[in-house]
Amino acid sequence: MPNERLRDALLRNGLTLEQVAKALSVDQKTVERWITKGRTPYPKHRHKIAAMARESETYLWPDSVAPERRAETAAAEVVSVFPHRNAIPVELWDRLINDASQTVEILVHAALFLVERPRFIKDLAAKAAAGAKIRLAFGDPDGNSVALRGEEEQLGDGTLPARVRNALAFYRPLVGVEGVEMRFHNTTLYNSIFRFDDEMIINTHVYGFQGAHAPSLHLRRLSAGDLFETYSESFETVWNLAKPATI
Structure with missing residues (x-):
């Protein structure tokens, strides 16, 4: 074959x-x-x-790759474990965002915390202009998955869809920028994924907790590893199910 x-x-x-x-x-x-x-x-x-x-x-x-080696390598792909996403040092986010030159892939509902960074949108535009591939997947604010997650996190009716729309307003300068694609997904968000070249932040989701209060992993891709690849393939699956975003 x-x-x-x-x-x-x-x-x-x-x-x-x-x-x-x-x-x-x-x-x-x-x-x-x-x-x-x-x-x-x-x-x-x-x-x-x-x-x-x-x-x-x-x-x-x-x-x-033998299963034993894959298991060992997967463990080595975990750089750090954080008890909550908001425990991730600002310096780590800065380095990941600044150093990415080829691939930025983000799978979230809203991730308003990212656009609180003054240069984040400009940095994405600059990276796209330099040849990087930027793919951003947001929760569909009109989808039932976002509404359900809002209920599970006890945010109040309409709060999470409104948060998504609020975040999307910041991304309007990226509409039509070559190298940047934005889509809406209506899938269950088991994890938020933030990929910057060969490193990732995986924000796990825990029932009843907001994302900022759930554990997170910092991963670095290794050639024979399986963990980074699992999340990368998960992103790809959601991306293929998503539809173009209307911002």
Whole structure:
């Protein structure tokens, strides 16, 4: 079976078979077989390809990494655990936002705390202009999932939809900006996801608690890891179910 994930990752990064073969000191036909016949490269080659394609080994070759190693690596992907999202140091948010140059992906309901940062919207626009891919998924303020979450968090009728609309007003300068996409989702938000290149903040959600008071994880992607990739694929699934945002 062809390895479509590998094919897509190489194309997405502008990598040709010849370039990959040269970087790995292998025959170009070998690289072609890895794609067209789904052959699995040696570990040393997998690691280098994953780095070149900016993907994890477990994403490109799901069955190639032993379960024991995947479990160990997943634990190593956890940089820090915070008892509440509002316990995350401002300096960490600053570094993640400032250093991101290729990918910013955010899955939230409103995340008003982000736009409280004076330069956040301008920073996103500047990153998009420099070639970064910005994808922002907000809770649909007219959707039943946002209304239900507002009830569960005991916020009062209409409070969370209003909070989403309030946050969206700050994002209007990004409408039509090349490299920035915004969508509405109507899915159950099990976690808020904030991805900045190869690092993530995962704000878990606990029934009856507002997001700011729920635990959060700081993750850093590792090539053979599975944890970062799990949340990345979750974002992708929600994104594909979402509709263009009307702001």
